[in-house]
Amino acid sequence: xxxxxxxxxxxxxxxxxxxxxxxxxxxxxxxxxxxxxxxxxxxxxxxxxxxxxxxxxxxxxxxxxxxxxxxxxxxxxxxxxxxxxxxxxxxxxxxxxxxxxxxxxxxxxxxxxxxxxxxxxxxxxxxxxxxxxxxxxxxxxxxxxxxxxxxxxxxxxxxxxxxxxxxxxxxxxxxxxxxxxxxxxxxxxxxxxxxxxxxxxxxxxxxxxxxxxxxxxxxxxxxxxxxxxxxxxxxxxxxxxxxxxxxxxxxxxxxxxxxxxxxxxxxxxxxxxxxxxxxxxxxxxxxxxxxxxxxxxxxxxxxxxxxxxxxxxxxxxxxxxxxxxxxxxxxxxxxxxxxxxxxxxxxxxxxxxxxxxxxxxxxxxxxxxxxxxxxxxxxxxxxxxx
Numbered sequence: 001x002x003x004x005x006x007x008x009x010x011x012x013x014x015x016x017x018x019x020x021x022x023x024x025x026x027x028x029x030x031x032x033x034x035x036x037x038x039x040x041x042x043x044x045x046x047x048x049x050x051x052x053x054x055x056x057x058x059x060x061x062x063x064x065x066x067x068x069x070x071x072x073x074x075x076x077x078x079x080x081x082x083x084x085x086x087x088x089x090x091x092x093x094x095x096x097x098x099x100x101x102x103x104x105x106x107x108x109x110x111x112x113x114x115x116x117x118x119x120x121x122x123x124x125x126x127x128x129x130x131x132x133x134x135x136x137x138x139x140x141x142x143x144x145x146x147x148x149x150x151x152x153x154x155x156x157x158x159x160x161x162x163x164x165x166x167x168x169x170x171x172x173x174x175x176x177x178x179x180x181x182x183x184x185x186x187x188x189x190x191x192x193x194x195x196x197x198x199x200x201x202x203x204x205x206x207x208x209x210x211x212x213x214x215x216x217x218x219x220x221x222x223x224x225x226x227x228x229x230x231x232x233x234x235x236x237x238x239x240x241x242x243x244x245x246x247x248x249x250x251x252x253x254x255x256x257x258x259x260x261x262x263x264x265x266x267x268x269x270x271x272x273x274x275x276x277x278x279x280x281x282x283x284x285x286x287x288x289x290x291x292x293x294x295x296x297x298x299x300x301x302x303x304x305x306x307x308x309x310x311x312x313x314x315x316x317x318x319x320x321x322x323x324x325x326x327x328x329x330x331x332x333x334x335x336x337x338x339x340x341x342x343x344x345x346x347x348x349x350x351x352x353x354x355x356x357x358x359x360x361x362x363x364x365x366x367x368x369x370x371x372x373x374x375x376x377x378x379x380x381x382x383x384x385x386x
Contacts, residue, residue: 002069002072002133002134002136002163003134003163003246004136004138004163004165005245005246006191006193006218006241006244006245006246006249007238007241007242007243007244008033009136009138009165009167009191010167010193010234010237010238010241011238012033012074012076012138013076013079013138013139013140013143013144013165013167013234013237014140014234014235014237014238015028015031016028016060016061016076016077016078016138016139016143017078017079017140017234019043019058019061019078020058021058025043025058025061028061029041029061029063031066032066032067032068033063033065033066033068033069033074034063034064034065034066034069034074035063035064035065035066036066037064040063040064040128041061041062041063041064042061042062042063042120042124043058043060043061044058044059044060044061044062044077044117044120044121045058045059045116045117045120046059046060046113046114046116046117046146047112047113047116058078059077059078059113059117059143059146060075060076060077060078060117060139060143060146061074061075061076062074062075062120062121062124062125063076064128064131065133069133070133071131071132071133072131072133072134072135072136073125073128073131073133073134073135073136073160074135074136074138075121075135075136075137075138075147075150075154076136076138076139076143076147077138077139077142077143077144077146077147077150078139078140078142078143079139079140079141079142079143079144079168079234079381080141080142080381096108096313097174097207098111100149100152100173100177101115101118101153102152102153102156102180104152104173104174104176104177104180105173105174105176105177105207106149106172106173106174106177107145107170107171107172107173107204107208110142110145110146110148110149110170110172111149113142113146114146114149114150114153117146118153121150121153121154122157125154125157125158131160132159132160133160133161134160134161134162134163135151135154135158135160135161135162135163136163136165137150137151137154137162137163137164137165138165138166139165139166139167139169140166140167140168140169140234140237141167141168141169141170141200141232141234141381142170143169144166144167144168144169144170144192145166145169145170145172147164147165147166147169148164148166148169148172148181148211149172151163151164151181151185151190152177152180152181152184152185155181155184155185156184161189162185162189163185163189163191164185164189164190164191164192164211165191165193166191166192166193167193167194167234167237168193168194168195168198168200168201168231168232168234168237169192169194169200169201169210170200170201170203170204170208170377171201171203171204171208171209171210172208172210172211173208173209174207174208174209175207175209175213177211178209178210178211178212178213179213179214181211181212181213182211182212182213182214182215185212187212187214187215187216188215190211190212190215190217191218191246192210192211192212192217192218193217193218193220193237193241193249194217194218194219194220195220195222195224195231195232195236195237195240196219196220196221196222196231196278196282197222197223197224197225197226197231197278198222198231198232198380199226199229199231199232199278199281199373199376199377199379199380200232200377200380200381202278202281202282202285202373202376202377203373203374203377204313205285205288205313205317205369205370205373206285206288206289206292206317207292209289216250218246218249218250219249219250220237220240220241220249222240222278224236225276226276226277226278226281226376227276227376227379229376229379229380229381229382230380231380232380232381260290263283263286263287263290264290264334266283266286266287266341267287267290267334267337267338267341268337272344273341273344273345274345275345275346275372280345281373281376283341284341284342284345284369287337287338287341288317288338290334291321291324291334291335291338292317292320292321292324294324294331294334295320295321295323295324295327295331295335296320312367313366313370314363314366314367314370315363317362317366318359318360318362318363318366319359321335321338321339321357321359321362322358322359322362325354325357332354333354335354335357336351336353336354336357339351339357339362339365342365342366342369343365345369346365346368346369346372348365348368
C-alpha cells in the first residue's frame with residue numbers, strides 16, 4: 001500500500017487552507033502531487049454552521065494523483081477558518097452525538113459537514129472507478145475530523161486501500177465508531193499526529209475517543225504553552241515532522257495515560273494540579289474514562305442509554321457518576337478522587353468526602369471543566385488565521 005511521508009501529508013494539510021478562490025485553488029492543484037488533467041480534480045464545498053448561521057464554503061478537494069502518485073486518490077480537507085461569520089466555529093461547537101450513515105455514533109457538527117460533501121465525493125469516486133490505488137484522506141483540525149469520517153465512508157464503499165492522516169484533530173466519535181474504523185482500515189493505516197500541548201486534540205471529552213482504537217498515535221513533544229494555542233498551528237506541525245519518518249515519530253511516544261496503575265496513582269496523589277498544563281488535561285481525560293468504565297462494568301448503564309439524547313455532556317456524565325456513587329465503596333472512592341482533582345484545578349472548594357458529591361455539584365464541576373477545555377481549544381483555533 002502506498003503511504004505519504006509525514007512531511008508530504010503535513011504540507012498538503014497546510015496548503016489546502018490557501019485553496020479558496022479560483023486562483024489559489026489552481027495553484028494548489030497544479031502541484032506535482034496531482035494529475036495535470038483538470039477533469040481529475042474537484043473543489044468540495046461543505047455546509048457549515050448552525051440552522052441560524054448556515055453557509056456553503058470551500059472546504060477541500062478530490063484529486064487523482066500525478067506522476068509520483070499514479071493510480072492514487074487524494075481527499076484533502078481544510079480546518080477551521082473565521083470566514084462567513086465564523087460558521088466553522090459553530091460546526092466545531094455542535095458537540096452532541098448522532099449516528100453516521102453506517103449507524104455509528106459520531107459528533108453532530110463534524111458529521112453534518114462531511115455529509116454535505118458526501119454526494120460530491122461519491123460522484124467523483126464513481127467517475128474514477130478504475131483508479132484502484134490508495135485513497136489518501138488528509139486534514140488538520142476540523143479538516144482532520146472530516147477526513148476521519150471520509151476515510152470511514154470510503155473504506156465501506158470502495159475496494160481501494162485507505163490511508164488516513166490527521167494533524168491536531170479533535171475526537172470524532174465514540175468507542176463504537178473508532179473501533180469499527182480501526183477494524184476496517186487497520187491501525188497501521190491511521191496516522192494521527194498530535195502535539196503534546198495542542199488543546200484541540202483534547203476535545204470533546206469522553207465518550208468521544210481518538211482512532212486508532214486500539215492502536216497508538218504519533219506523539220510530538222511540545223514546549224509551546226497550552227494556553228497560547230501555538231501548538232495547534234499547522235506550520236508548527238510541518239516543522240515538527242520535517243525530514244522524519246513515521247517510525248521516528250512513533251518512537252518518541254512515551255505516554256503513561258493508558259496504564260491503570262499510573263492513572264490510579266495520579267488520582268490518589270496529593271500533588272497540586274494546574275489547568276494550564278497539558279499534562280493535567282491528559283491525566284484528567286484518562287482518569288474520567290477509567291472511572292466511567294468502572295461504573296459501567298459494575299452497573300446496567302450503557303453508553304447508548306446515557307450519551308444519546310438532548311441533555312448536555314456534563315449532565316450525562318454527572319448522571320453516570322451519581323449512579324456510580326450508589327454502587328460500591330470501591331467505585332465511589334475513585335469518583336471522589338476524580339472530582340477532588342477537577343475541583344482543585346478549577347480553584348473550587350474541595351468536597352470533604354463522597355457524601356458531599358451530589359449530582360448537581362458534579363454537573364457544575366463538569367460544566368466548568370468542559371467550558372475551560374473548550375475555551376483553550378477555541379483560542380487555539382483562532383490562532384490558525386493569525
